[in-house]
Amino acid sequence: MTLSEEQTLLVKSVRDFCEKKVKPFARQWDKEQRFPKDVVRELGHLGVLGIVVPEALGGSGLGYVEYALVCEEVARYDGSLALTVASHNGLGSGHLGTFGTDAQKKKFMPMLARGEILGAWGLTEPGSGSDSAGMKTTAVKQGSKWILNGTKMFITQGTVAGCYVVLAVTNKEQRHRGITAFMLEPGMKGFTTRPIHDKLGMRSSDTAELIFENVELTDEHVVGEVGSGFIDTMKILDRGRISIAALGVGIIRGALEESLRYSKDRQAFGKPISDFQAIQWKLAAMATDYEAARLLTLRAAALADAKQPFSKEASMAKLFASEAAMRAATEAVQIHGGYGYTQEFPVERYLRDAKLLEIGEGTSEVQRMVIARHLLA
């Protein structure tokens, strides 16, 4: 997989930015569970918050390969910030940009693409995650209004977003075909958020519960067709999985680079620990996992860019990259010994961040289900 000159330049631009503005601070943000608003705004200026949005709507007009490359780069330095980039691009603005009406797109996409506002996307509920069609949030039509009631759980950018896409049941009998997407703005009457703190990892990414109590919406807030919300959601998740896979790729690279540096430096029994075959085998496995995860991810992205089916490939990439990221982060902590178990080195953070990748946007179990369904179809 060779990159074009433009791809090389954009990777370098994001890397240079992260080296200077992210790397020195990621540990502190994690510790304080602080969402780095200013840096997120600067990422907007860089064009990182509207990667696949057409230029006419204020975006960078790039494809999913570039999207994956950018997510990898940010995740190399900070998993939380990469989760912000991935969920904003892929879920919140992704849903509106793909299925929104022209009026909705014209009003919100330029602001979203430039990062002036952030996007959030509410599918998961306290009582339904993997079984997302089992949601309880309802939107009931009353005259010309839709009345929204329910609760969404673990919503990334929940307290900091300026635009929310929320899934709700509009026709219970029709199950998968009775779910509709709605667009909300903060401050709407009856719409409140409650931040969720003390996560294991991804601690400087903003996560919240969204609560809807008789929120009044109109047809102008419907995103896509009434009843097509769940079908659209599956398409959004397919693409989202490419970005979560890319986060895994970035974390593996971080774990590998930190381990290479440390193992050449750390002495035991009179030589650098990188002289021991036991350490070398770990490094070799990490490097191989990195390449494999990256190839799977870029392949799924390239299929998406070529407008070919990529659902199975995206699930495979997400499954492999997230599990490989856990392996790599675990081994990185092992290579760092006792120091790896402290916050003096970033590898314990990689381990905590990597775990989310096996859960968010479909657990590993769900990915295996999706892949098997494709195989047996």
Add this chain to the structure above:
Amino acid sequence: MKILCTVKRVTDPEVKLKIGADQKSIATDNLKYVLNPFDEIAVEEAIRLRDKHQGEVIVVSVGPSDVSTQLRTALAMGADRAIQIVHAGELDSDGVARLLQKVYEQEKPDVVLMGKLSVDNDSWQAGPLLAEYLGLPQATYASKNDSLESDNEKNKVPGITIEGTTATVVREADGGIETLKVQLPAVITTDLRLNIPRYPSLPNIMKAKKKEIKEHTPQSLGVDVTPKVRVLKFELPPARKAGVKVADSAELLAKLRSEAKVIS
């Protein structure tokens, strides 16, 4: 206003250099290249001046065919078009200045902005030589009074002030600041504290792809670049000796006095 800005490809300062087998060159295997940091500052300043006064920024580079990557970087930062003088062989500062002289004569810019030095050869020559050959005024080591944390810097206000046909340049001199006024056209070389160069944004990287890079060679410009200065030998600095540990400050002071003889 037309601004000509020079950019040079240099070896990545992060990569540890190895000397080639002939001892007169740097081994090129596994070498990475970046845009000379001082030139990056010159490009940033050129873009800010262009944005303030209208006009265009032309970037020019001399080097092997793959320096197009560094030209693309400058175009992605916001330069309007590029000129590449393809030359893969040896080159000294005098050759560079003579090539730039020809480009200047073709383009007739109002200002030439250049890095004060390139971090690989560190000879600080190309700018002053060019000004000399063109008979132009020069202001070297351009800096500014504002700090790099100031609002002016955040708002990308140029550090060089241009009014009519003069430029006011703040230069860092030993132990102080000197403010100069030069008549345009002039050659101005940039110092580190002039600005913080921008990161090329994703849309601008894509736009850069469509911008023109015009190619020349020393032959097509009629310049003989046979070096007048030749490198005879490169040597790595001697490996640093291990330090010594002292037990307390008294021992440190004693050693500084009797062994290092830096205090009395």
